């Protein structure tokens with residue numbers, strides 16, 4: 001189980017325990033409805049690669065991306081969690097709750113997708129193997145066709161935001177390439193295996209506005225062992 005899975009599980013368990021406690025307290029007195037149920041703090045994952053050795057993406061770009069953009073998403077997720085824990089949901093203005101839940105979803109998605117993004121890069125790229133290679137052939141025909149769709153989706157996100165996500169859909173028991181125009185858009189029910197960041201901060205320092213060159217560099221730098229591991233886990237969902 002990944003750290004993220006553990007955190008998600010812990011968050012789910014925390015919410016369940018909180019819900020039970022909440023029900024018991026609701027029988028007592030109204031002011032206690034606002035009792036805080038703290039969400040687990042998320043800790044940023046360190047880079048597991050040497051960013052200076054990833055071909056096609058500079059160490060400076062990867063460090064800034066990881067240490068600033070990804071770290072800010074984690075900070076935002078924790079900050080929103082603290083605010084939600086303190087909020088009296090029954091009394092809070094709907095607009096305030098809506099704003100926090102919107103920010104929570106965006107920060108959660110950004111955190112998850114950034115972690116997959118960085119875990120997919122390597123000094124020594126690889127090709128899919130094993131069960132994932134079989135699934136790629138089954139669902140895309142061949143790697144060239146997968147790549148053509150994945151890269152094409154990336155080029156369609158030319159406004160400097162969004163993600164391209166290779167995901168396993170347990171409902172359909174197959175792989176899809178998904179297009180998310182921003183952090184808030186993630187495929188319902190899809191388990192992300194590979195994520196390509198199309199926010200400008202992911203490429204502008206190295207490629208300015210040449211997204212096609214960035215996309216090629218990212219795909220060439222993929223270490224598929226991470227997606228293979230996530231696929232094995234996703235098949236158990």
Ligand SMILES: [Fe+2]
Nearest residue numbers: 069197199202
């Ligand atoms: Fe990013």
